């Protein structure tokens with residue numbers, strides 16, 4: 377996709393059969409796509425018949441909050457969003473820290489680790505405790521991780537010509553996905569059943585999902601809809617976070633000076649404590665900057681689609697109703713017209729006046745305002761952004777306080793652009809202990825004030 381942007385500019389029309397499809401890499405156009413109301417833009421399509429691009433995630437997620445639109449979506453938003461907000465963080469932080477400490481204990485043995493595998497298990501454990509209120513069991517982690525990896529691949533299949541017909545054939549891949557789909561549902565049903573009986577931090581969110589009623593008819597949502605909500609939160613909250621953490625550690629492994637700065641900061645902020653708390657978050661300036669830079673270079677959600685419900689001028693182009701707008705954080709985050717040294721890992725670009733410029737582009741006026749959108753923006757922005765950022769920061773703080781990661785393979789990990797941006801399977805990093813320096817030797821000052829790398 378970045379190639380199309382390079383060759384044809386920020387607005388690329390694809391000559392495909394069916395509805396018009398446009399890759400929109402222009403920040404003003406991205407703003408229109410993300411911030412316009414439902415009278416202009418939808419995630420489905422006007423007549424309800426979804427485009428192939430909208431159908432990508434439907435295979436895995438059904439009618440959950442990520443894929444629904446209209447009234448159903450508004451009801452889901454009211455149901456789910458409050459359960460993920462900052463006021464729940466004290467409860468959730470405890471889970472983040474405990475699960476990160478479990479990985480840290482394994483890493484303390486040192487050696488070479490499949491870090492993505494470890495982080496996927498961690499993120500799965502976190503989401504099952506915080507959203508389902510129940511602990512996931514070891515065998516279930518393996519089943520879900522393998523099944524979701526298959527689902528991730530499968531979700532891009534509808535883009536292939538003739539995919540509809542291919543799905544009807546009993547090909548080994550099709551059978552594999554159907555089996556994976558069944559397994560996801562079986563594990564989810566177990567999690568839901570256990571969560572119903574439990575009283576963990578996520579039980580009330582699960583309870584709200586399971587007991588929700590249609591506000592107009594008063595009819596309960598039913599098990600199929602409840603499962604769609606559950607699988608959505610599982611996928612939205614686990615794949616994305618695991619990938620974000622992986623890419624951040626992979627980048628820090630290849631930039632040891634940045635990793636040293638992050639570790640020094642974590643040690644300064646935590647002092648003698650080995651477990652971070654939400655109160656530590658504001659002090660983790662370099663850590664947050666490294667995470668934001670990882671979101672920029674390897675956005676876990678690399679493709680977002682919206683559909684115009686009426687003819688509209690987008691970035692100076694008159695587009696007809698029904699046009700599918702493809703927005704790619706991957707493409708825009710690496711646009712040389714919008715970023716200095718776009719391919720370089722430069723966490724400093726996020727630091728100014730000793731603090732992280734938290735999504736600075738959200739409040740900026742002007743042409744760069746939507747050059748950074750790892751969590752989307754506007755009415756359909758990620759409901760779990762605060763949750764995800766807190767989970768990532770507290771996990772990084774736990775893991776990197778007394779441990780270092782370094783590359784094993786000469787070539788950096790390569791991303792697989794499926795539903796989320798996973799690395800190729802089997803990516804390895806070396807984990808080693810970093811003993812604390814004697815107290816007097818820990819001379820770490822405030823973060824330097826540096827200039828953010830935006831071209832004027």
Ligand code: HEM
Pocket residue numbers: 441442443453456460609612613614616617620675676677679680681749750751752755756757758759760761763764765
């Ligand atoms: C680094 C981690 C994450 C990233 C990068 C991320 C990114 C995104 C993006 C880009 C969207 C919009 C997708 C679209 O419009 O097509 C989204 C939506 C959503 N995310 Fe996240 N997400 C992350 C973590 C989470 C977590 C941890 C949860 C829940 C626990 C979550 C729950 C949701 C939900 C429910 C939506 C749908 C919101 C709506 O349509 O109203 N996400 N996420």
